[in-house]
Each structure stands twice: as C-alpha cells, then as structure tokens.
Amino acid sequence: xxxxxxxxxxxxxxxxxxxxxxxxxxxxxxxxxxxxxxxxxxxxxxxxxxxxxxxxxxxxxxxxxxxxxxxxxxxxxxxxxxxxxxxxxxxxxxxxxxxxxxxxxxxxxxxxxxxxxxxxxxxxxxxxxxxxxxxxxxxxxxxxxxxxxxxxxxxxxxxxxxxxxxxxxxxxxxxxxxxxxxxxxxxxxxxxxxxxxxxxxxxxxxxxxxxxxxxxxxxxxxxxxxxxxxxxxxxxxxxxxxxxxxxxxxxxxxxxxxxxxxxxxxxxxxxxxxxxxxxxxxxxxxxxxxxxxxxxxxxxxxxxxxxxxxxxxxxxxxxxxxxxxxx
Amino acid sequence: xxxxxxxxxxxxxxxxxxxxxxxxxxxxxxxxxxxxxxxxxxxxxxxxxxxxxxxxxxxxxxxxxxxxxxxxxxxxxxxxxxxxxxxxxxxxxxxxxxxxxxxxxxxxxxxxxxxxxxxxxxxxxxxxxxxxxxxxxxxxxxxxxxxxxxxxxxxxxxxxxxxxxxxxxxxxxxxxxxxxxxxxxxxxxxxxxxxxxxxxxxxxxxxxxxxxxxxxxxxxxxxxxxxxxxxxxxxxxxxxxxxxxxxxxxxxxxxxxxxxxxxxxxxxxxxxxxxxxxxxxxxxxxxxxxxxxxxxxxxxxxxxxxxxxxxxxxxxxxxxxxxxxxxxxxxxxxxxx
Numbered sequence: 001x002x003x004x005x006x007x008x009x010x011x012x013x014x015x016x017x018x019x020x021x022x023x024x025x026x027x028x029x030x031x032x033x034x035x036x037x038x039x040x041x042x043x044x045x046x047x048x049x050x051x052x053x054x055x056x057x058x059x060x061x062x063x064x065x066x067x068x069x070x071x072x073x074x075x076x077x078x079x080x081x082x083x084x085x086x087x088x089x090x091x092x093x094x095x096x097x098x099x100x101x102x103x104x105x106x107x108x109x110x111x112x113x114x115x116x117x118x119x120x121x122x123x124x125x126x127x128x129x130x131x132x133x134x135x136x137x138x139x140x141x142x143x144x145x146x147x148x149x150x151x152x153x154x155x156x157x158x159x160x161x162x163x164x165x166x167x168x169x170x171x172x173x174x175x176x177x178x179x180x181x182x183x184x185x186x187x188x189x190x191x192x193x194x195x196x197x198x199x200x201x202x203x204x205x206x207x208x209x210x211x212x213x214x215x216x217x218x219x220x221x222x223x224x225x226x227x228x229x230x231x232x233x234x235x236x237x238x239x240x241x242x243x244x245x246x247x248x249x250x251x252x253x254x255x256x257x258x259x260x261x262x263x264x265x266x267x268x269x270x271x272x273x274x275x276x277x278x279x280x281x282x283x284x285x286x287x288x289x290x291x292x293x294x295x296x297x298x299x300x301x302x303x304x305x306x307x308x309x310x311x312x313x314x315x316x317x318x319x320x321x322x323x324x325x326x327x
Numbered sequence: 328x329x330x331x332x333x334x335x336x337x338x339x340x341x342x343x344x345x346x347x348x349x350x351x352x353x354x355x356x357x358x359x360x361x362x363x364x365x366x367x368x369x370x371x372x373x374x375x376x377x378x379x380x381x382x383x384x385x386x387x388x389x390x391x392x393x394x395x396x397x398x399x400x401x402x403x404x405x406x407x408x409x410x411x412x413x414x415x416x417x418x419x420x421x422x423x424x425x426x427x428x429x430x431x432x433x434x435x436x437x438x439x440x441x442x443x444x445x446x447x448x449x450x451x452x453x454x455x456x457x458x459x460x461x462x463x464x465x466x467x468x469x470x471x472x473x474x475x476x477x478x479x480x481x482x483x484x485x486x487x488x489x490x491x492x493x494x495x496x497x498x499x500x501x502x503x504x505x506x507x508x509x510x511x512x513x514x515x516x517x518x519x520x521x522x523x524x525x526x527x528x529x530x531x532x533x534x535x536x537x538x539x540x541x542x543x544x545x546x547x548x549x550x551x552x553x554x555x556x557x558x559x560x561x562x563x564x565x566x567x568x569x570x571x572x573x574x575x576x577x578x579x580x581x582x583x584x585x586x587x588x589x590x591x592x593x594x595x596x597x598x599x600x601x602x603x604x605x606x607x608x609x610x611x612x613x614x615x616x617x618x619x620x621x622x623x624x625x626x627x628x629x630x631x632x633x634x635x636x637x638x639x640x641x642x643x644x645x646x647x648x649x650x651x652x653x654x655x656x657x658x659x660x661x662x663x664x
Contacts, residue, residue: 063465115650118603120465124590125642132639140633238635246469259466291484291582295477301470305462 009256009308013271017278024282031285038163044277045170046071046225048270050244051251052177053218055269058252059190060211061197061261062112062119067222068244069130070104072236074226076134079143079152079236086149093152094227101223102216104130109212109219119211127245134238145234156232166228173221177266190214194261250297251276254304275300356600356652360615363648367619371626378629385506389576390628391595391621392514393569394588395613398595399521400565402613404558405596406525408538408605409464411453411559414566415588416475421445421570423479426488426580435495442571443564449475450563454556472589479582488580499576510572514617517565522610530554538605594645595620619644 025032050067057064074097081088081096104126111122145153156166163171181187192200193210200207230236255272257264276297283290371378378384397414404411424445425438433441449471456467501509525531533554536544545551574580599616601608620641627637 111646111650115653117646117649117653121597121603121645121649124594124597125646128590128594128638128642129646132635132637132642135633135635136639140635246473249466249469250473253466253469259463289481289484291480292477294473294480298470298473298475298477301473302456302467305466305470306456306460309460309462 010265010267010271012307013255013268013275017271017275020275020278020282024278024286028285031282038167040277040281041170041274042164042167043281044273045166046229047247047251047277048170048273049173049221049225050218050248051255051269051273052173052266053221054248054252055177055255055257055264055266056181056190056214057119057211057218058249058257058259059194059261059264060207060214061194062211062214063123063249063259064105064108064215064218065120065123065245065249066104066108066127066130067218067248068241069127069134070101070219070222071226071229071244072238072240072242073104073130073134074100074223075230075240076138076143076236076238078227079148079230080137082149082152083143083147086152090151090155094224097223097227098220099223101226102220104223105216105219106212109215112215113208113212116208131238138236138238140238143230143236148231148234153231153234156228166232169224169228174266174270181266186210186213191262194263196262247276247297250301253301253308256304256308258308272304357609357612357615359648360598360600360612360619363644364615364619364622367622367626371622371629374626375629378626381506383625383629385502385508385511387621387625387628388508388511388514390624391617392508392510393572393576394592394595394620395514395617396517396572397562397565397569397588398592398599398613398617399517399610400558400562401592402596402599402601402608402610403521403525403531403534404562405593405601405603406538406605406608407534407555407558408541409457409555409558410468410593410603411562412465412468412589412593413449413453413472413475414562414569414592415585416472416479417446417449417563417566418570418573418585418588419479419582420449420475421567422574422580422584423482423488423582425491425570425574427482429488429491435492438491438495439571442574443567446563446565446567446570447560448563449566450560451556453563454559457559458552458556476582479584483580483582485582489578491575491578495575496578497575499572499574510576513568513572517568518610518614525610530557534558535606538607591620591641594641598645598648 021032030036050071054064054067077100078093078097082093108119108122108126111117111126112119156164156169158165160168181190189200189205189210192203192205193207197207200210229241251273252264252269253259253272254275255264255268255270257268257272279296279300280293283293283296401411401414421442425433425442428438428441453464453468453471456462456471457464498509503509503512525534533544533549536547536549537551537554541551569585573585577584595616596608596613597603598620599608599613601613623640623644624634624637627640628634
C-alpha cells in the first residue's frame, strides 16, 4: 500500500507542492502565514472550479477550449442584468449564470454528440463565437464597479468561518465532484467512455450523451465562475479571462489527467490547479517579475507531461520498440 | 442507423476509383469552398465601393498571407495526426531574437538568419519532445506555447524593440511589380512548394500514411518519427518566415505579437478541408480557405465591423462548413431508409 501511495501521481504532486511552499517559506516566511495561504487558495478557486469541469470533459476524450469565453460571456450578461435590474437577488443571478453556462455547454455537447464534429474544432469555433457575442451585446464597453450593485459585488467576498464565499464555493464544487466521480454511474461512465469507447457502447453506455453531459457540467461551472469572477474583480469587459482556457487545460495536465482520456482524478485536478496558483502567487513575493509566470507554467506543463508519460508506459512484452512511439 | 440502411445508402454510389477527376472535383470540398469564396467576393464588391480598388485588394492580402504560410506547414502536421499550438509563440520568440540582434547592430541578412534559425530551433524542440519522448503533441505545444512566449516576456517585459534597418521593411511592406506585395509572391511560392511536397513526393505520401495508420506506416518501412520530426521543423521554419514578414510589416517587436494566431491558423487548416483527426486534406483547400478568411476579414473591415465581430462569423463558418456535409449525409440516410 505504501508502495502504491509513493507511486501515485497525486502523492508526487503534493510533495512537489510542499517542497515549493517550503522553498518559498525558507526565504519569505510570511508566505506561509495562514492568512496568506487563505488568499492563495481564494485566488486559485476559479481555476480549481474550471479545472474540475475540464477534467470530466478530458476524461471522455474531448476538450473544452471555450470555458474562458463562456465565463466571460456569462459574466458580461449577469453584469448587464445587474446594471438594468439592480434589485435582482444574488441567488437568482447565480441560477441565471449557471443556466446560461449550461446552455453554452449544451451547444458544445450537441455539436459533438449529434453532428460528430471533432471536439477541438467545435470548441475553437464556439470560443470565438462567444467572445464575439460579448462585444456585440456590450458594444465593447466596460462595466465598472460603480455600475454594479453592492450586493452583487459583495457576495463572493463575504467571509464565512474565516474563508471568503468564493473559496467555499470551490470547496462545495470539490465535494460535489468527489461524489459525482466516486459514487455515481455518470462518474463511472466518464472513465468508461474515455478509457475504451467501443467497450463502453457494449456495456450500454451512450458515448455521445456522456460526452454531452461532460460539456454541460463544464459549461455550468464556467457560467458560475463567470458571475463570481466579474463580481469579485468588479469589472466586466470583452477580454476578461483571455487565454484562461489554456491555464485550465494546463492545470488538468499537471494534475495527471491524460489528454488521451480515461485517466485522472479529482485530487489531481485540485493539486494541478493549486500548483499553478501557488506559482502565480509566489512570483511577486520572491521578487521575480510576473513576466516569468508564462515561462514557468509552460515548463511545468512540459515536465508534468514527460513525467506522466514515463510513469504510465505499459510494461508489456515489447516486440518492436519503435512501434510504441509511432502510435 | 442500422447496418441494412447503411448499406442501402452507400450501395448506389459510384466507387471513388471509377470517378473521373472532374467528377471527383465537383463533389469535392474545394469546390464548395471556392463557391463560398466567390460568394464572399461578390458580396464584398456590392457592400462597399472601395472593395474593387486594386490597392485595397492588394493590402487585403496581409490579412491572410502570413497566417497561410504557417497553415501550409500546419496542414501537413495535422494530416500526420499531430498539431502545433505554439506557432504564434514561435513568432514572438523569433521576433524578440531579431529585435535583440537589432539592438546589437545586426544587419538585414543576419536578421533573416536569426529569424529562421530561432524558428527551426523551436520546431526542433517541439519535435524532440513529441517524437523523442513520445509525448502527445497537443499538450507539449500548449506547454511550449507558454514557454516560448514566456521567454519573450522575460526578455522584453512591457517594452518594445524598434529601430529595424530600413531595407528590412521590404519583407512586410515591399511591392514586387505594380500592386503585388512581396508577401503575396512568397505566399504563392510556398503554396506551390507545399502542394508539390504533399501531393507529388514520397514524403507527402508518407505524411498521409502516418496520419491514417501510424503503426501500419511504420511496418511498411516509413520512418515515422523522422517524418514527424521533419514536420515540426518545417512548421517552426514557416513560423520563422512569418515572424520576419510580420516584424518587418509592423517595424516593431512586442511580446504580445501575433497573439491568438495559433487558433486562426488551425481554423484556416480545418476550414481548408484537412481532417483534424489526420489522414486527409489538401493544400489547394488550405489556399482557398486562406482567401475566404482573408476576404471575410477584409469585407467586414470595409464595413467598419470590428475585428471581434468577424470572429463570430469565422467561428460560425468553421462549424457550419464542417457540419454541413454531415447533416446532409444524415438527412439522405434517413430518407433512403
């Protein structure tokens, strides 16, 4: 059991994160102060939520490049709703955000399921479409803090039991995923569809429907995060969270979720997101310019994939060594 | 769809090998795209009186020439079953290296060599990670995409490099003949070269074979890893070429140069009829797709439609064009059943 624990990717990643935190703390003890760690977790919460949604999509051999655009469009819509109807209660706004995000996820899912278009093409298309729609509905204008109602802005920042609501929502989503992945038929179906789609069909799983469900989940979470993001930073504009979809995919990859589908875990997605979040938050602390962030996360992705690939390699009888690489 | 209806719907069709070349062309993706291109052209000429001005048309080619030159190499890569999402970041890194050299007093020939060299190096790095370590290219190049652009940000911060020599401006601003830009000529030459490489050489056949069945290709004596490595080198090289043209045209290097181009290049390739799953596609298709995208962008520009709104149409076009044949096939299958 200890042996399998050492070999598991989550353990290695958790150890890497601890070493990282230790190295930072040895020079800047203030970084590990509980209040700062709470801040780091809160900053990473949107990434955690989106990475969990992306995880189920990747598990089914798909990819969702439209999450950041979905987030931005939902954020803009709820921000505009808030300026028009300032009295709209926050729970209703969240329901609208989740619903709108789900609809966008459903569009992705239906295109993949019913028309059989490759996922990367679908989400590349919807990504540019969603971003374009934001411009059309907003006219390219920003919605600033003073145009949003106080309740709208306050909700994600409200502190409950020492943690902001944003962090609590990330924790709730996390618990939801632990149940979904570990305890439900749908959770098992995600793995079955990604692991071996043909076998999944013979066991009575509808592959397309399962992939569609994964997209709806990813979309719903992107919508939810859209409201939280816009409310927290108190601004909405066209380019909000630009390029964030790749950070989300990166978190999944670093967390050991195989891009080929079928392999991954909730813990992995969480740790992958935390790793990126800690790197991002530590850079200014250790006096490295934030311009290093891209290069560091890029290197982390490459190292993580290389590591996963070497640890995953099947140890069957190799007849033709080069044939392994060809596939 | 049951097996019987499937047979019924395909049984009446003429087998591919019995069709004449004309017959095949009439049913082809390229013809469909060509119709779209002509339709956009006609619409554009009605939409704005300035459209048919030769200088305008000539300037409009900048909308696609640089991206298309990368798209040719990307088409080969995607046909072989791989992808390179780092191309725009290679442009940024190559442009940064050229800008750095300019600060040290480098002349135009040296800048060209540096631009191409950095492109090749980046391509070699991608190629090594994918073929040498056997990693999935989509993740590797998402990583190198951040890495390459990250290095540009580290070098440049929020500054820009300017002060390129005046004769360097020819590559992005020069004209050959009356209104024909140097870039358009370069685009035409690379299009022909890539068409020959893909459709008329053993290398091209190997690319298709690998995309259709990598293991089968290996067993039939194709050096799969070597071909794939060469394709990554080629994509890096073409990104270097695009970096030279773009830097010359803008006359400056910023770390955010060519941001988001990787997706436009992939869109161009897929719109050109290259299957994202590998194994099929053609260079003429990509050429027409480049014209379509360039003309849509130009037409919207004349109508003062902001760039971001164009992206809605590019996105819709991408999905619609891919979905259309599938929808038609499904309807036909249902009717015959």
